[in-house]
Amino acid sequence: MPYDPxxxxxxxxTVDLVVLTVRRHALCALAVRRGEPxxxxxxxxxxxxxxxxxxxxxxxxxxxxxxxxLRAQDPGxxxxxxxxEQLATYGDPDRDPRMRVVSVAHLVLAPDLPSPxxxxxxxxxxxxxxxxxxxxxxxxxxxxxxxAFDHGRILADGVERARSKIEYSSLATAxxxxxxxxxxxxxxxxxxxGVVLDPRNFHRKVTGTPGFLVPTGGTTSRxxxxxxxxxxxxxxxxxxxPMLRPDx
Amino acid sequence: MPYDPxxxxxxxxTVDLVVLTVRRHALCALAVRRGEPxxxxxxxxxxxxxxxxxxxxxxxxxxxxxxxxLRAQDPGxxxxxxxxEQLATYGDPDRDPRMRVVSVAHLVLAPDLPSPxxxxxxxxxxxxxxxxxxxxxxxxxxxxxxxAFDHGRILADGVERARSKIEYSSLATAxxxxxxxxxxxxxxxxxxxGVVLDPRNFHRKVTGTPGFLVPTGGTTSRxxxxxxxxxxxxxxxxxxxPMLRPDx
DNA sequence: AGAATAGTGTCTCTTAGACACTATCGC
DNA sequence: GCGATAGTGTCTAAGAGACACTATTCT
Numbered sequence: 001m002p003y004d005p006x007x008x009x010x011x012x013x014t015v016d017l018v019v020l021t022v023r024r025h026a027l028c029a030l031a032v033r034r035g036e037p038x039x040x041x042x043x044x045x046x047x048x049x050x051x052x053x054x055x056x057x058x059x060x061x062x063x064x065x066x067x068x069x070l071r072a073q074d075p076g077x078x079x080x081x082x083x084x085e086q087l088a089t090y091g092d093p094d095r096d097p098r099m100r101v102v103s104v105a106h107l108v109l110a111p112d113l114p115s116p117x118x119x120x121x122x123x124x125x126x127x128x129x130x131x132x133x134x135x136x137x138x139x140x141x142x143x144x145x146x147x148a149f150d151h152g153r154i155l156a157d158g159v160e161r162a163r164s165k166i167e168y169s170s171l172a173t174a175x176x177x178x179x180x181x182x183x184x185x186x187x188x189x190x191x192x193x194g195v196v197l198d199p200r201n202f203h204r205k206v207t208g209t210p211g212f213l214v215p216t217g218g219t220t221s222r223x224x225x226x227x228x229x230x231x232x233x234x235x236x237x238x239x240x241x242p243m244l245r246p247d248x
Numbered sequence: 249m250p251y252d253p254x255x256x257x258x259x260x261x262t263v264d265l266v267v268l269t270v271r272r273h274a275l276c277a278l279a280v281r282r283g284e285p286x287x288x289x290x291x292x293x294x295x296x297x298x299x300x301x302x303x304x305x306x307x308x309x310x311x312x313x314x315x316x317x318l319r320a321q322d323p324g325x326x327x328x329x330x331x332x333e334q335l336a337t338y339g340d341p342d343r344d345p346r347m348r349v350v351s352v353a354h355l356v357l358a359p360d361l362p363s364p365x366x367x368x369x370x371x372x373x374x375x376x377x378x379x380x381x382x383x384x385x386x387x388x389x390x391x392x393x394x395x396a397f398d399h400g401r402i403l404a405d406g407v408e409r410a411r412s413k414i415e416y417s418s419l420a421t422a423x424x425x426x427x428x429x430x431x432x433x434x435x436x437x438x439x440x441x442g443v444v445l446d447p448r449n450f451h452r453k454v455t456g457t458p459g460f461l462v463p464t465g466g467t468t469s470r471x472x473x474x475x476x477x478x479x480x481x482x483x484x485x486x487x488x489x490p491m492l493r494p495d496x
Numbered sequence: 497a498g499a500a501t502a503g504t505g506t507c508t509c510t511t512a513g514a515c516a517c518t519a520t521c522g523c
Numbered sequence: 524g525c526g527a528t529a530g531t532g533t534c535t536a537a538g539a540g541a542c543a544c545t546a547t548t549c550t
Binding site for chain 1: 256257258259260261297298299300301302303304334336337338339340341348350352
């Protein structure tokens with residue numbers, strides 16, 4: 001099997017981003033409106049070409065910063081604002097009608113951003129509940145068209161990855177601001193899984209898991225009711241035993 | 249952000265294969281010896297270029313068949329001989345000294361094959377315990393060189409995927425022949441995890457998980473001792489509750 | 497006071513893990 | 524018989540889930 005790298009079929013390599021956050025008790029994804037054909041005017045995932053001198057995660061972090069201003073997580077960088085990981089790669093020969101494009105999709109988990117539509121482009125970038133992107137309903141703000149290219153499939157894979165990964169890792173904290181309460185963390189789980197959890201058992205579970213939460217000493221009553229302790233994410237990345245998703 | 253697919257940097261796209269099996273109570277991977285520079289004479293993972301008209305899984309299945317004769321699993325194809333899934337994509341700019349190559353790695357889980365070195369090329373293809381490939385010891389048959397390119401990293405990622413995935417899925421059966429005993433399945437877990445499991449609790453656990461194992465009615469005493477019931481893999485893919493890996 | 501959220505205690509039921517014991521083969 | 528593997532029963536400790544109860548804030 002001769003291996004001649006100068007005789008290869010021409011490929012373009014892109015990164016696409018599934019950027020998830022929790023807004024108003026719903027799991028939302030970042031979508032951009034396409035300005036040119038194909039799929040002009042349709043919503044799509046943000047993304048772009050990988051440059052000649054950057055690696056895949058670097059390209060994804062650059063696109064994320066261009067689109068949202070967020071800085072993604074270099075491994076071990078605790079000042080980062082968002083979690084970024086590779087999701088999967090999509091390379092069907094006809095996924096882009098123009099030419100052969102292989103897209104390396106990445107998953108980003110971010111806390112709710114103050115600016116609803118980041119960047120200046122309020123008209124062409126938005127957060128949308130993932131259900132409305134996956135099953136377009138044809139209402140005023142949700143066009144009846146599905147996402148461009150195979151982005152619906154990519155988004156579905158990213159959502160499923162996020163749903164399963166918060167079970168056995170501490171990644172749910174990536175949806176929270178640097179300091180958060182147990183109740184806020186519980187509402188993240190409820191939004192991502194679409195379930196209702198018992199607040200008392202949840203509290204006992206997360207505070208009893210070593211390394212998951214570290215109390216900061218402060219309290220807040222921003223949710224109303226009795227003031228709650230503030231926590232930040234602990235060092236643990238794998239939860240053992242895991243959080244259990246109901247109904248499964 | 250103009251999106252011009254005709255002005256893209258030149259990429260080559262390959263698939264690399266982490267093919268795992270259990271042989272003589274050890275987790276083994278398929279390695280091929282490189283015939284040309286770079287890394288001439290070193291061991292590497294099997295793989296090759298993605299052709300212009302095939303998708304990524306198709307390219308991986310073709311390479312697998314060329315290398316081992318195995319037919320990989322099309323989704324839902326129960327006559328397939330091996331499980332194939334996408335693992336991750338590796339695209340550091342300097343991972344191949346010749347040019348920019350993005351490799352979409354795939355993970356294959358296969359039962360032990362009758363032919364120790366498949367294909368005619370007994371000298372350039374072999375099964376090797378994953379530890380000897382990941383930490384070359386410099387003995388007679390294990391050269392002290394690590395795998396070519398970033399294949400050591402890819403292999404390590406594949407092994408970790410296999411180890412974690414047999415916890416919560418029925419994938420361990422992919423390492424078994426079509427009919428197998430509970431003891432044989434237990435030895436798969438023991439080899440992949442490198443642990444010793446209690447045969448009695450294991451038996452109770454796997455036979456008590458609905459959809460995991462289906463008795464075929466036959467028995468065998470090929471392991472010695474009291475004849476054991478034969479099973480085949482059931483329809484369940486996700487195990488709930490999962491198998492628990494000790495010491496974690 | 498009443499409503500809301502935070503946090504603790506207690507009970508039950510399921511399950512993992514340890515291990516005694518029986519069953520059925522080959523030698 | 525002896526040693527191997529197969530398979531069942533039993534006990535204990537830990538955790539999930541249900542839910543009563545108390546604590547502290549805001550309106």
